[in-house]
Amino acid sequence: MKLATYKDGSRDGQLVVVSRDLSTTHYATGIANTLQQALDDWNFIAPQLQDLYVTLNQGKARHAFAFDSRMCMAPLPRAYQWADGSAYINHVELVRAARNSEVPATFYTDPLMYQGGSDDFLGPNDDVVVPSEAYGIDFEAEIAVVTGDVPMGATPEQALEGVRLLMLANDVSLRNLIPAELAKGFGFLQSKPATAFSPVAVTPDELGSAWEQGRVHLTLQSTWNGKVVGRCDAGPDMTFHFGQLIAHICKTRNVRAGSIVGSGTVSNKGIEADGQKVWPKGYSCIAEQRAIETLVSGQPRTEFMRFGDTIRIEMNGRDGASLFGAINQVIAPVA
Amino acid sequence: MKLATYKDGSRDGQLVVVSRDLSTTHYATGIANTLQQALDDWNFIAPQLQDLYVTLNQGKARHAFAFDSRMCMAPLPRAYQWADGSAYINHVELVRAARNSEVPATFYTDPLMYQGGSDDFLGPNDDVVVPSEAYGIDFEAEIAVVTGDVPMGATPEQALEGVRLLMLANDVSLRNLIPAELAKGFGFLQSKPATAFSPVAVTPDELGSAWEQGRVHLTLQSTWNGKVVGRCDAGPDMTFHFGQLIAHICKTRNVRAGSIVGSGTVSNKGIEADGQKVWPKGYSCIAEQRAIETLVSGQPRTEFMRFGDTIRIEMNGRDGASLFGAINQVIAPVA
Numbered sequence: 001m002k003l004a005t006y007k008d009g010s011r012d013g014q015l016v017v018v019s020r021d022l023s024t025t026h027y028a029t030g031i032a033n034t035l036q037q038a039l040d041d042w043n044f045i046a047p048q049l050q051d052l053y054v055t056l057n058q059g060k061a062r063h064a065f066a067f068d069s070r071m072c073m074a075p076l077p078r079a080y081q082w083a084d085g086s087a088y089i090n091h092v093e094l095v096r097a098a099r100n101s102e103v104p105a106t107f108y109t110d111p112l113m114y115q116g117g118s119d120d121f122l123g124p125n126d127d128v129v130v131p132s133e134a135y136g137i138d139f140e141a142e143i144a145v146v147t148g149d150v151p152m153g154a155t156p157e158q159a160l161e162g163v164r165l166l167m168l169a170n171d172v173s174l175r176n177l178i179p180a181e182l183a184k185g186f187g188f189l190q191s192k193p194a195t196a197f198s199p200v201a202v203t204p205d206e207l208g209s210a211w212e213q214g215r216v217h218l219t220l221q222s223t224w225n226g227k228v229v230g231r232c233d234a235g236p237d238m239t240f241h242f243g244q245l246i247a248h249i250c251k252t253r254n255v256r257a258g259s260i261v262g263s264g265t266v267s268n269k270g271i272e273a274d275g276q277k278v279w280p281k282g283y284s285c286i287a288e289q290r291a292i293e294t295l296v297s298g299q300p301r302t303e304f305m306r307f308g309d310t311i312r313i314e315m316n317g318r319d320g321a322s323l324f325g326a327i328n329q330v331i332a333p334v335a
Numbered sequence: 336m337k338l339a340t341y342k343d344g345s346r347d348g349q350l351v352v353v354s355r356d357l358s359t360t361h362y363a364t365g366i367a368n369t370l371q372q373a374l375d376d377w378n379f380i381a382p383q384l385q386d387l388y389v390t391l392n393q394g395k396a397r398h399a400f401a402f403d404s405r406m407c408m409a410p411l412p413r414a415y416q417w418a419d420g421s422a423y424i425n426h427v428e429l430v431r432a433a434r435n436s437e438v439p440a441t442f443y444t445d446p447l448m449y450q451g452g453s454d455d456f457l458g459p460n461d462d463v464v465v466p467s468e469a470y471g472i473d474f475e476a477e478i479a480v481v482t483g484d485v486p487m488g489a490t491p492e493q494a495l496e497g498v499r500l501l502m503l504a505n506d507v508s509l510r511n512l513i514p515a516e517l518a519k520g521f522g523f524l525q526s527k528p529a530t531a532f533s534p535v536a537v538t539p540d541e542l543g544s545a546w547e548q549g550r551v552h553l554t555l556q557s558t559w560n561g562k563v564v565g566r567c568d569a570g571p572d573m574t575f576h577f578g579q580l581i582a583h584i585c586k587t588r589n590v591r592a593g594s595i596v597g598s599g600t601v602s603n604k605g606i607e608a609d610g611q612k613v614w615p616k617g618y619s620c621i622a623e624q625r626a627i628e629t630l631v632s633g634q635p636r637t638e639f640m641r642f643g644d645t646i647r648i649e650m651n652g653r654d655g656a657s658l659f660g661a662i663n664q665v666i667a668p669v670a
Contacts, residue, residue: 011375011591040346078591080413080454083524107519114521115450117584119415119591131488131587153466153669174587184442186449187522189418193587249452252466252509252528256346256413256454334488 001046001053002200003028003165004325005035005073007123012036013073017052018200022325025067026056035076035201039258042148042164046203069325074121075167075201076146076258082118082195083249084142084171084262085111089239091267091288098291111240111248114187116171118260122196124325127332128172128311130193136176137305137331141222141284141313142169143234144262145242146201150255159250160214160243166207168198168220168313168324169262175287175304195262198313199325210318214241218323220266222284223312224305229289230282232266234315305331336381336388337535338363338500339660340370340408342458347371348408352387353535357660360402361391370411370536374593377483377499381538404660409456410502410536411481411593417453417530418584419477419506419597420446424574426602426623433626446575446583449522451506453595457531459660462667463507463646465528471511472640472666476557476619476648477504478569479597480577481536485590494585495549495578501542503533503555503648503659504597510622510639533648534660545653549576553658555601557619558647559640564624565617567601569650640666 002020005013006027015028015035031048032038038045055061086092089107096103122128130137143166150162177191204211210218217235221228240248245261255261267288270279277296283289290300305311314326337355340348341362350363350370366383367373373380390396421427424442431438457463465472478501485497512526539546545553552570556563575583580596590596602623605614612631618624625635640646648662 078415080415081452083452086521104519106515110519112519112521113524115452115524117416117418117450117588118453119594120589129487135587152464177587180441182520184439184445184447185517185520185522186421186447187520189448189450189584190586190588194589249524251525252470252512253452253525254455254529259454 001050002202002206003035003049003075004200005075005077006071007073011077013077017049017056018067019056020206022067022200022322024056024064026052026061026064028052036258039146039148039164042257069199070125072125072199073123074197075165076260077121079118079121079258079260080256081259082116082262083113083259084116084264085113085240085245086264087111087238087240087245088264088267090237090269091265094267094288094291094295098294108239111245113245113248116188116192116195120194122194124196124199124327126196126329128193128196128329129332129334130174131334133306134176135174138173138175138286139222139224139305139311139313140171140173140265141220141230142171142262142264142266143216143220144169144197144260147246147255147259147261148257150246150250152250152252152254154247154250156241156243156247159246160241162246162255163204163242165201165203166216167201168315168327170196170311170313170327170329171262172196173285173287196327196329198327202323206323208318214243218315218317220284220313220315225309228282230284232268232281232284234266237268238263307331307333336385337537337541338370338384338410339535340410340412341406342408346412348412352384352391353402354391355541357402357535357657359391359399361387361396361399363387371593374481374483374499377592404534405460407460407534408458409532410500411595412456414453414456414593414595415591416594417451417597418448418594419451419599420448420575420580421599422446422573422575422580423599423602425572425604426600429602429623429626429630433629443574446580448580448583451523451527451530455529457529457664459531459534459662461531461664463528463531463664464667464669465509466669468641469511470509473508473510473621474557474559474640474646475506475508475600476555476565477506477597477599477601478551478555479504479532479595482581482590482594482596483592485581485585487585487587487589489582489585491576491578491582494581495576497581497590498539498577500536500538501551502536503650503662505531505646505648505662505664506597507531508620508622531662531664533662537658541658543653549578553650553652555619555648555650560644563617565619567603567616567619569601572603573598642666642668
């Protein structure tokens with residue numbers, strides 16, 4: 001099923017069920033008011049939402065109305081956890097190669113993840129508000145899952161059973177703040193502003209066979225200022241699957257319902273063509289394109305984002321239809 | 336006023352008002368069910384809680400009953416943000432000196448903070464469950480504040496106005512996991528298991544003149560296995576006050592209501608006595624004691640915690656009475 005959160009002036013919004021084709025929607029009133037509430041009691045509430053979803057898809061829901069993604073907050077407008085992986089090691093390899101730094105061997109066995117802020121997420125059409133263009137504004141197109149309760153010590157296979165929903169994310173990064181912040185050793189704080197999520201969160205069964213072994217085997221499309229810059233395969237180059245990422249957190253803690261776990265920037269390996277290395281699938285963040293440019297020609301050419309720039313992130317299912325709706329944001333200065 | 340969250344089998348527990356002397360309590364039913372709900376609408380709800388608090392202190396609340404801290408969850412059993420500072424630079428200086436590493440000059444002007452997990456906090460009497468003693472189990476006695484909404488770009492003075500409540504925290508650290516994790520560059524994830532908080536959260540006015548310029552001028556007492564190991568002054572050596580810590584996050588983001596911001600390990604400078612440097616106030620985490628031992632005698636003597644160890648963290652007000660109730664935990668293996 002597909003779920004979204006409609007703006008209603010409250011902090012957590014109003015849970016709605018959305019039809020498979022994203023054309024109609026229906027308030028989940030009487031079942032659950034918010035998505036977190038549904039996740040807190042998933043086994044009891046999900047079947048009721050599923051019943052409404054079936055009725056909605058059949059065109060028989062009595063109070064259905066047209067779905068408008070501009071009414072959406074993030075599916076979870078705030079969450080108790082946002083932990084983002086860097087599961088496409090190819091991305092790390094490219095960025096490191098561009099600065100002549102090797103990827104430590106452990107990076108291929110021990111996932112790289114950071115704990116992000118989760119108190120103030122952006123809806124799919126909310127502006128990305130940044131104090132200064134000089135911070136080096138970059139988008140990062142990712143896939144994220146929402147979990148149920150996963151206990152400390154869970155194996156990757158057990159953790160994978162805890163995946164309740166999938167979403168897309170734009171994990172905005174302020175590239176010029178990152179080197180100094182990471183040099184302090186305590187991870188990201190100022191260099192990761194609010195993250196945005198797709199209009200709709202979907203249960204894994206909506207992906208059919210494209211959801212396989214904890215990976216999404218579909219194409220993530222990134223469109224910057226109207227130009228498609230990335231058509232990246234999310235499946236094959238994902239070094240760690242979502243169960244491994246969740247289990248990584250579970251080594252020393254319980255992961256509680258409503259935790260969001262991200263894939264990191266989706267990234268594909270380059271290929272050899274006419275004796276040259278090329279990256280025909282493009283990129284899911286500008287930093288990667290700049291790394292490629294540095295590798296190829298010695299310096300980056302593509303600048304980071306400016307105020308007024310737009311970024312659109314979307315993924316189609318195997319039927320060609322949009323699975324999650326589109327993230328569609330404008331970069332904006334502080335009002 | 337003083338607020339706590341009573342266990343009721345739910346994830347967020349039940350908000351209670353606690354008398355100033357921690358002897359009696361009263362459900363906040365009819366005002367707010369949970370502390371997060373009160374924080375979400377503080378200006379409307381806080382005066383009603385305050386009225387109940389006054390009545391409770393006068394012994395006139397109709398359904399008051401004896402307060403029992405064993406019934407407490409963390410005041411916020413889960414939160415949308417837990418960002419922990421390292422505001423006592425003396426602690427950083429000691430730990431770095433012990434490993435012959437200098438403190439970068441920027442550490443005195445730019446707060447060191449990390450984003451922590453906030454989906455699964457521990458109550459004040461909950462066991463600290465750790466998979467292995469070999470991880471190097473350490474307590475960290477800290478002060479934490481709970482904020483209201485603080486907008487992006489807030490100054491330290493504006494951010495300080497956003498402090499709604501104060502608590503104590505035991506920010507448990509797994510010391511032997513930290514070096515490898517921090518070497519990866521993305522901060523703490525596995526080396527910081529669930530954090531515990533004091534039974535009671537209090538509004539700043541409860542501290543009277545001990546709350547001054549964003550610092551708590553009182554003594555934080557840490558008792559390990561029944562022995563007092565720390566009587567640390569929380570005020571004078573706090574390099575960055577809470578307004579500065581909150582404003583640090585606000586550089587590129589909004590901080591939303593119910594965010595918890597920690598001070599980091601409370602730590603005091605050593606003094607010269609008989610030509611020797613000594614630290615008469617003791618320590619608020621074992622790592623600091625080990626650093627001192629290394630500085631004095633070339634190697635650490637004090638081992639980290641073992642299963643069955645107890646840790647008690649408490650702070651008295653200027654009247655000598657416990658302000659927040661005690662954190663009182665046992666270290667335990669996974670069941």
